[in-house]
Amino acid sequence: xxxxxxxxxxxxxxxxxxxxxxxxxxxxxxxxxxxxxxxxxxxxxxxxxxxxxxxxxxxxxxxxxxxxxxxxxxxxxxxxxxxxxxxxxxxxxxxxxxxxxxxxxxxxxxxxxxxxxxxxxxxxxxxxxxxxxxxxxxxxxxxxxxxxxxxxxxxxxxxxxxxxxxxxxxxxxxxxxxxxxxxxxxxxxxxxxxxxxxxxxxxxxxxxxxxxxxxxxxxxxxxxxxxxxxxx
Numbered sequence: 484x485x486x487x488x489x490x491x492x493x494x495x496x497x498x499x500x501x502x503x504x505x506x507x508x509x510x511x512x513x514x515x516x517x518x519x520x521x522x523x524x525x526x527x528x529x530x531x532x533x534x535x536x537x538x539x540x541x542x543x544x545x546x547x548x549x550x551x552x553x554x555x556x557x558x559x560x561x562x563x564x565x566x567x568x569x570x571x572x573x574x575x576x577x578x579x580x581x582x583x584x585x586x587x588x589x590x591x592x593x594x595x596x597x598x599x600x601x602x603x604x605x606x607x608x609x610x611x612x613x614x615x616x617x618x619x620x621x622x623x624x625x626x627x628x629x630x631x632x633x634x635x636x637x638x639x640x641x642x643x644x645x646x647x648x649x650x651x652x653x654x655x656x657x658x659x660x661x662x663x664x665x666x667x668x669x670x671x672x673x674x675x676x677x678x679x680x681x682x683x684x685x686x687x688x689x690x691x692x693x694x695x696x697x698x699x700x701x702x703x704x705x706x707x708x709x710x711x712x713x714x715x
Contacts, residue, residue, distance in 0.1 A: 484608075485519035488601065489655040490615045493544070493663045494576075495593065508576040509670050512600050513663035515655055516568040519612070522655075525565050529654045532557050541651045544664020544679075552678045556685050558661060563689045563703075569662050570705045572600040573670060573696070578711050594625050596709070598632060603699075603707070607639035616650040662686075666706060669694040 493511040517525060533539060536554035547555050562569070574596060597615075605611060613633075615626070622628075630645035650656040665683045668674045686704070687693050696708040 485610045485612075486516060487519050487522065487612045487614065488514045488516045488604075489653065489659050490514045490597070490601075490613060491650065491656055491659040491663060492593075492616075493660070493667050507671075509667060510574040510576055510579070510596075511571055511663045511667050511670075512574070512596055513569065513571040513659050513666070514600055514604075514613075515659045515662070516570065516604060517566060517655075521566050525567065526654060528561055528565060529558070529658070532561060533654075542654075542657050543660045544668075547661070547664075547676065547679050547682055549678045552681060555661065555678075555682050558658065559665075559682060559685045559689065562658065562662065568604075568703055568705070569659075570600060570604055571663055571666050571707070572596060573666065573706060573708045575709070590620060590622060590625065594629050598629060598636075599709070600707070601633060602636060604705075605633070605637050605640050605642075607637070610641040610643050612643045613645045614648050614653070614656065615645070616656055617647040666694055 491513055493513070494508065495510055532554060536551070536557070538551060538554050542551075542554070542558070579592065601613060611633075620626075626645050626647060630642055633645070634642040648656060650660065661682070665679070665686055668679055669683050674680065683694065690704055695706065697704070697706045699705075699707075
């Protein structure tokens, strides 16, 4: 089976700025998984939503607003109605220690957590292609290193490529941004946007429970709240 995953992150500034005393802040990495054979149908469905709501520019979590709420609610329902899967890793910022565990390299720490997120859903005898939003890395070979490590860790799977794409041109990367934005909004409990809370609650209605950490076996909307030393 050929699988693709589209990946993005949210609130990564907390890797280096954990927040003030008494605040719990989280960095989130998210991925949207689908069979390659389903990509055209899913992209066509998103295009259909764009046309119906006359939204032709980039859609992101930060752009959720009352005037565009109908589009974002329909987008959430599209995710649940189509063969799409979401996996998110939630990292407590005050427990991330690049100096102690990653040689003081925040960028290396970032990609180690990307590995952890992706590795959890790689199965033997499948072929995988991973797409990340373009970002400026201090070490230019980060993606090739991630590719190589994923392949070495999965001898009986094929990691065909790990590639950066411009999110403003890729609807599936923008959909990931919306989903991790909603997860972050629930985890931080500090948002005041009624429109964003409506999107969060639409997800929760489809899930049948509040957004929060899930079991390892959750296959549709999987949230792994990482803790130092291991454990789900």
